[in-house]
Amino acid sequence: MTLCRLGVFVFFAALAIALLLPATVLATETPDVSNIVFTPGRTENELNFTWQTTRRGTVSEPGVQVALRSDMTDAGFPEDKSLTFTGKSAALVDGRTSHKATVSGLAPSTAYIYRLGAGQTGEWSDIYEFFTGNVEAYSALLIGDVQIGAKDINDDVAGWRDTLEKALLIAPNAAFILSAGDQVQTSSSQDEYDGFFSPAPMKNLPFVPTIGNHDNNELYSYHFNVPNENFKSGATAAGGNYYFTYGNSLFMVINSNSLNYWQHAAFIRDAARKHRDARWKIVMMHHSIYGPDIPRSATLHMRKNFGSIFDKYGIDAVLSGHDHIYVRTRFMLKEQVVQPLDDFPARSTPPAEIPTGAVIKPKGTLYIAAATSSGSKYYDPASQFFDYLAERASPYVPMFSQINITNTSFEIISYRTDNMSVADGFVMVKPSTESASGSVLVISIPVIAVLGASAAFILIRKPPHVVPM
Numbered sequence: 001m002t003l004c005r006l007g008v009f010v011f012f013a014a015l016a017i018a019l020l021l022p023a024t025v026l027a028t029e030t031p032d033v034s035n036i037v038f039t040p041g042r043t044e045n046e047l048n049f050t051w052q053t054t055r056r057g058t059v060s061e062p063g064v065q066v067a068l069r070s071d072m073t074d075a076g077f078p079e080d081k082s083l084t085f086t087g088k089s090a091a092l093v094d095g096r097t098s099h100k101a102t103v104s105g106l107a108p109s110t111a112y113i114y115r116l117g118a119g120q121t122g123e124w125s126d127i128y129e130f131f132t133g134n135v136e137a138y139s140a141l142l143i144g145d146v147q148i149g150a151k152d153i154n155d156d157v158a159g160w161r162d163t164l165e166k167a168l169l170i171a172p173n174a175a176f177i178l179s180a181g182d183q184v185q186t187s188s189s190q191d192e193y194d195g196f197f198s199p200a201p202m203k204n205l206p207f208v209p210t211i212g213n214h215d216n217n218e219l220y221s222y223h224f225n226v227p228n229e230n231f232k233s234g235a236t237a238a239g240g241n242y243y244f245t246y247g248n249s250l251f252m253v254i255n256s257n258s259l260n261y262w263q264h265a266a267f268i269r270d271a272a273r274k275h276r277d278a279r280w281k282i283v284m285m286h287h288s289i290y291g292p293d294i295p296r297s298a299t300l301h302m303r304k305n306f307g308s309i310f311d312k313y314g315i316d317a318v319l320s321g322h323d324h325i326y327v328r329t330r331f332m333l334k335e336q337v338v339q340p341l342d343d344f345p346a347r348s349t350p351p352a353e354i355p356t357g358a359v360i361k362p363k364g365t366l367y368i369a370a371a372t373s374s375g376s377k378y379y380d381p382a383s384q385f386f387d388y389l390a391e392r393a394s395p396y397v398p399m400f401s402q403i404n405i406t407n408t409s410f411e412i413i414s415y416r417t418d419n420m421s422v423a424d425g426f427v428m429v430k431p432s433t434e435s436a437s438g439s440v441l442v443i444s445i446p447v448i449a450v451l452g453a454s455a456a457f458i459l460i461r462k463p464p465h466v467v468p469m
């Protein structure tokens with residue numbers, strides 16, 4: 001058996017074992033809670049919870065109870081050793097109530113359990129668990145355009161669940177899930193949200209949402225509780241821009257349904273100024289400005305205006321979706337390719353801290369567009385290949401990416417979920433002895449070259465691409 005085949009065998013064996021294990025519901029108390037999700041808080045010490053109750057009546061104190069996992073006993077939730085964090089509630093149109101609360105004071109690398117206010121005082125949800133990670137070196141998952149309901153709610157949820165389970169086998173300690181937007185197909189559909197939040201892993205790690213064009217409705221705002229939200233910046237009916245820090249990284253999430261570039265620029269400027277020490281500045285927004293297709297005038301407009309903001313504030317990476325086709329660009333600055341990979345001279349003695357195949361980050365920004373992570377909708381890219389493209393893939397199977405971040409390196413590894421082969425891999429580094437946008441540029445063989453098999457499914461097919469709206 002070759003190493004490759006052995007790896008695939010081990011993966012699917014692990015998947016089978018994982019599916020046989022008990023779900024992460026630790027104890028059942030009251031079933032009247034749904035649409036549970038939590039986002040990162042302002043820092044790694046906080047989490048922002050959102051959940052719904054469907055029983056009519058009021059929740060006198062919408063709250064999250066949190067305790068150490070190690071204090072859980074056969075007697076159930078250790079209430080006497082827990083902390084309760086209260087928040088606020090809002091009635092929804094169909095008899096449901098939306099609740100939000102922030103948990104603070106979390107320690108790193110710790111296992112916690114939690115439960116949510118389920119109705120009247122003293123009634124609680126099932127008990128779930130989450131883990132806080134090591135912020136010095138962490139992994140995140142990047143997913144795109146789950147878009148539940150684009151094809152069929154049940155089929156789309158099955159695809160979404162499958163992707164999540166496989167992604168968490170690859171990155172079981174992922175710090176959070178980055179979603180590049182279009183969580184649902186119909187922005188006003190509670191049924192689609194019910195499906196979107198139904199996979200069990202959604203209750204076990206933070207989720208970072210982005211407002212896609214399909215999400216742009218007030219209903220979105222009742223499902224997510226995001227940190228540092230700025231309702232004067234990029235605001236639409238669904239919400240505004242927001243940001244958070246996690247260890248060495250500053251994540252700024254843009255609502256690209258708003259094209260008020262002045263507001264977006266001010267938002268990024270203010271967040272970046274408050275966190276000058278951030279090693280990595282990462283933007284996530286739904287619409288890609290460097291996509292797989294011949295750009296429409298609207299895309300060119302966004303490329304010019306968003307691009308100049310990212311140039312000005314030294315954004316390292318922009319994570320997007322919308323096109324349902326995977327794209328990784330070369331480094332872009334002033335709408336030009338800077339240091340194409342082919343031009344990097346080989347370096348025979350790289351510093352020890354630089355992984356094999358890594359690129360020392362030049363000035364400029366790396367753009368990633370995630371493919372669909374549910375398989376609800378696929379597209380073909382244009383037949384033309386553009387200078388800015390380093391990789392483009394539309395394998396017609398769900399994909400996800402693992403992003404690994406340390407103080408010196410940013411790695412992205414992208415997988416197709418049918419056979420768990422690696423579709424793309426890339427590492428950029430900022431050596432600690434050089435500035436964040438160092439001028440020493442180098443590289444050896446990019447990871448993608450090692451993963452040449454992935455080229456087999458790079459589709460070069462008929463244009464044009466109909467942008468999903």
Ligand SMILES: [Fe+2]
Binds near residue numbers: 214286322468
């Ligand atoms: Fe979209």
